[in-house]
Amino acid sequence: MTPINGLKIIIVGKTGNGKSSLGNTLLQGKVFFESDDFNAATAECQLEQNIPGLTVVDTPGLFGIMETDKNVKQIRSNALSIIRSLDICCQPHAFLFTLNGACRFTDEELSVIDVLTIIFGKEWIDHAIVIVTHIGNDVKESDFKKKWNRCEKLKKFVKDCNGRICRIDNRNPQEEHVSRILHFVNQVSLNGKRPYSAKYIDCRKKVLQNEDKLEEYNGMPSHLIIKEIAQDIQTMIANEIKNEELHRRLLQQEKEEKEKLAKLAAFEMEKKISKTVSTITASGLSAASVACIAYAASPFAIAFCCGGAVVAIGISIFTWRRNL
The missing domain is CATH 3.40.50.300 (P-loop containing nucleotide triphosphate hydrolases)
Known part of the structure; x- marks a missing residue:
């Protein structure tokens, strides 16, 4: 069997x-x-x-x-x-x-x-x-x-x-x-x-x-009616499939655009942080002053000490999310 x-x-x-x-x-x-x-x-x-x-x-x-x-x-x-x-x-x-x-x-x-x-x-x-x-x-x-x-x-x-x-x-x-x-x-x-x-x-x-x-x-033999209906339905299904594909592509484009904007915002934020770090490093501010500046920029400030030079980086999560 x-x-x-x-x-x-x-x-x-x-x-x-x-x-x-x-x-x-x-x-x-x-x-x-x-x-x-x-x-x-x-x-x-x-x-x-x-x-x-x-x-x-x-x-x-x-x-x-x-x-x-x-x-x-x-x-x-x-x-x-x-x-x-x-x-x-x-x-x-x-x-x-x-x-x-x-x-x-x-x-x-x-x-x-x-x-x-x-x-x-x-x-x-x-x-x-x-x-x-x-x-x-x-x-x-x-x-x-x-x-x-x-x-x-x-x-x-x-x-x-x-x-x-x-x-x-x-x-x-x-x-x-x-x-x-x-x-x-x-x-x-x-x-x-x-x-x-x-x-x-x-x-x-x-x-x-x-x-x-x-x-x-309309009195036509059923097989002729079915054939006509089948052709109509196949056309409508083809159109529906095209619409679904178009909708899928639009959603994909929207997703890609959001990802692109998010990357751009992240890049701009990195530039701002880098500029801030350079400014602070060049100014020779005291650790206390740097801390104040960092706190003013964000409560999430990170201080790094490197080779005797104090570098403080203030990162504002709120501002970053708002930009995204």
Whole structure:
């Protein structure tokens, strides 16, 4: 069996694709509720673990079975729910993207990929593994490959995932199929050493919360609406990132300017002290007079005796801080 200690997995996909069942298969127990129909069984992200140390997060499904305006309008709330998976499972090692092998791989079905890219950024694909559920164990591997190869968009996505695609029959899971999934999890995470990095996740939350188009529906197929929204959001995220970078640079410039002023003030103070020392040394004042002068300059006066010549230096901390 493939080593799984410490691995963290997030399962994503459309409603009805067997995410909860897959989670139960991986954890070898009934820990996630499974729906008997195509209605969503998971409303919020749920994290479960097993004894060997495998962590699995089940997420709400994206879209329903029917393409309706309600599905499109729910994208915002579902996306924000799914993004919270990173709050309960930070730095996951892999994303298992589920597809229902009993259904045809349509553009609507695969538009979920665009939504997940909106949520997690393009970086999620580096940690993505395609899991085709509802594939009976009697289906030949060659027939399974022919099935998913007929869909160009899925074929391209599998290529983007470096060929990481698995099959599973959650009703009667085979150990070889489960081992293949965990093998890929280890592969994408370098045996748990390279987790997914959630770049600009706060920025993505902000954009999702403020994207009005997610509440619109104009009768277009959902995958076309998602594609349009994805482009808009990517543009807004790019602008947000630019603004964050500009703000960071301004803060850095302000910090550097303060440091520069502080060094200049310190240099000026050193010049004043040096001048005072030279004046006192040249004047040949008595020790008592020097002490009086030093005290008048500051209560923190330091007197040095060197070779019979008395040198007194008065340093005013109050004045120095005020100049800084």
